[in-house]
Amino acid sequence: QVQLVESGGGLVQAGGSLRLSCAASGIFFSNYVMGWFRQAPGKEREFVAAVRQSGSSTYYTDSVKDRFTISRDNAKNTVYLQMNSLKPEDTAVYYCAADRTTMIRTTARNYDYWGQGTQVTVSS
Numbered sequence: 001q002v003q004l005v006e007s008g009g010g011l012v013q014a015g016g017s018l019r020l021s022c023a024a025s026g027i028f029f030s031n032y033v034m035g036w037f038r039q040a041p042g043k044e045r046e047f048v049a050a051v052r053q054s055g056s057s058t059y060y061t062d063s064v065k066d067r068f069t070i071s072r073d074n075a076k077n078t079v080y081l082q083m084n085s086l087k088p089e090d091t092a093v094y095y096c097a098a099d100r101t102t103m104i105r106t107t108a109r110n111y112d113y114w115g116q117g118t119q120v121t122v123s124s
Contacts, residue, residue, distance in 0.1 A: 002026035002113045004096050009118030012086055016122070020081040022096030022115055033099040034072055034079040037108055038092035038120075045095070047106040049081060059104045064090075086122045093117040 008020040020036070035050035049060045049070040058070050069082040079096055097111035105111075 002098075004098060004113055004115035006094065006096050006115045006118040009094060009120045011121045011123065014086060014088055014122055014124050016086050017082070017084045018086065018120060020083065020094055020096075020118060020120075022079045022081075024077045024079070024098065024113075027098060027113065029077040029098075030074045031100060032112075033101055033104055034070075035097045035099060035104075035106075035111060036070060036079075036081045037095045037097060037111075038090075039095070039117075040092040043092075045108050047108070048094070050099075050104045050106070051079065052102075052104060057104065059106070061106070083120070086120075088122045088124045090120060091122050092120060094120050 003025045006022045036048040037045050039045040051058045051070045055072045067085045072079045095117045096115045098113040099111045
């Protein structure tokens with residue numbers, strides 16, 4: 001049974017930081033591109049960041065570049081999202097996802113497995 005379990009969300013003031021974690025089980029973690037998506041109320045789920053299998057290649061949506069950092073620890077089957085300089089517009093439910101491919105893709109439907117999400121709320 002595949003499980004992706006996110007943690008680390010919460011309430012933070014604008015300008016603050018949070019670190020999200022996503023622990024995977026039931027998959028050979030090193031074979032998957034890992035991504036983070038987010039969904040705000042009334043909006044579609046959007047791509048945030050992704051990292052390839054080795055961890056050496058990453059990609060970010062423009063709105064989070066230079067503020068967020070995605071990383072992974074294949075020994076721990078875990079992917080992280082370090083979020084700095086948070087803004088109220090970053091408020092959303094954040095989901096991690098796994099994609100059995102060799103390239104980074106930004107479309108949600110391409111991802112095979114999803115976590116349940118963790119709420120991030122940034123107050124102004």
